[in-house]
Every structure is written in C-alpha cells, then in structure tokens.
Amino acid sequence: VEGPHALIGAELAKRYGEPPEVVHSIEAHHEDVVPSTVYAVLTIVADSISGSRPGARGDTLEAYVKRLQTLEHLCDSFKGVAKAYAIQAGREVRVxxxxxxxxxxxxxxLAREIKKKVESSIEFPGQIKITVIRETRTIEYAR
Known part of the structure; x- marks a missing residue:
C-alpha cells in the first residue's frame, strides 16, 4: 500500500461501502483531491484543528516546540529573511x-533553497509547505 494516506483511506472506505460523500471527504482532507462538498471542507478544517494541537502527533510539548523553533531558525538563517513563522503544527512555514x-x-x-535545506536538515513526517512573502507598502498623504 503506497501513496498519501488520504487516498489510501478513501480507497478502503470505498471498498467497504461507505457513501460517496464520506469517501470524498477522506480523499480530500489533505487536498490531494480538490474538495467539492461542504463535508470535505469541514473535514479539512477538523483535521487541521486536531493536528495543530501540541502532542496530537504523539510529540511531547517540548519536542513540538523544539521542532517549530528549529524550522523557524533554519529559515531565519537565510540572507534577506526578516522573520519566519512555523504554523499548522510545523506543516507550514511562512517566511x-x-x-x-x-x-x-x-x-x-529562496523558497527552493529553503526547501532543500529543510529536506536535508530536519526529519519530519509528511510535507512542509514553504511560503515566501515579499511585501512592499507605499503610503502617500494628500493634503
């Protein structure tokens, strides 16, 4: 059995006769498949909330905090980075x-460089989404 657990779970649910909306909610809960029902969206939200709790993935609070800090420090070490924030229980980092x-x-x-560094430096289950944000604000006052 290979592949993302959401798709494997959906295949098992289908095999054992679960209704199509249940199968779709399972296969879409990590967005491997585009969610097309309100149940699929609710499943994504519930999974996100559940997975973001410290210890939800079997970690101690200390290990959880250390993993987030390690991820943030790794991203902060690149030239031009102002600040990195690990979110979604470390499944995403915003740089x-x-x-x-x-x-x-x-x-x-930079996003590609960070990806390579994370892959070679940190052991993690699943995937980590890396989002690099470059924002410029211009303000003028008319009098």
Whole structure:
C-alpha cells in the first residue's frame, strides 16, 4: 500500500461501502483531491484543528516546540529573511523577506533553497509547505 494516506483511506472506505460523500471527504482532507462538498471542507478544517494541537502527533510539548523553533531558525538563517513563522503544527512555514534586499525572482529561488535545506536538515513526517512573502507598502498623504 503506497501513496498519501488520504487516498489510501478513501480507497478502503470505498471498498467497504461507505457513501460517496464520506469517501470524498477522506480523499480530500489533505487536498490531494480538490474538495467539492461542504463535508470535505469541514473535514479539512477538523483535521487541521486536531493536528495543530501540541502532542496530537504523539510529540511531547517540548519536542513540538523544539521542532517549530528549529524550522523557524533554519529559515531565519537565510540572507534577506526578516522573520519566519512555523504554523499548522510545523506543516507550514511562512517566511517574510525584506523587500529591499530580496527581489521577486530571488524570493522564488529562496523558497527552493529553503526547501532543500529543510529536506536535508530536519526529519519530519509528511510535507512542509514553504511560503515566501515579499511585501512592499507605499503610503502617500494628500493634503
């Protein structure tokens, strides 16, 4: 049995006669399949809430906090990074960059570099979504 657990679970549910809306909710709960029902969306939300609790994945609180801090520090170590935030129980990291030091093209490359570093430095189940955010704000006052 290979593949994402959501798809494997959906196949088992289908094999044992679960209704199509249950099968779809299972297969879509990690968005391996686009959610097309309210039940699928509710399943995604419930899974996210459940998985984000410290210890929900069998970790102690200390191990959980250490894993998040390790992920954030790894991302913070790159040139041009202002701050990194691990969210979704460490399944996602948002990396804020300094727009005056990182161009749009460099932000794309940075996401790939961070991905490679995370893959080679941190042991984790599943996947970690890496989002690099480059924001510029301009304010003018008319008088």
């Amino acid at each position: 804020m960059v300094q727009p005056e030091r990182v161009t749009d093209l460099e932000a794309i490359a």
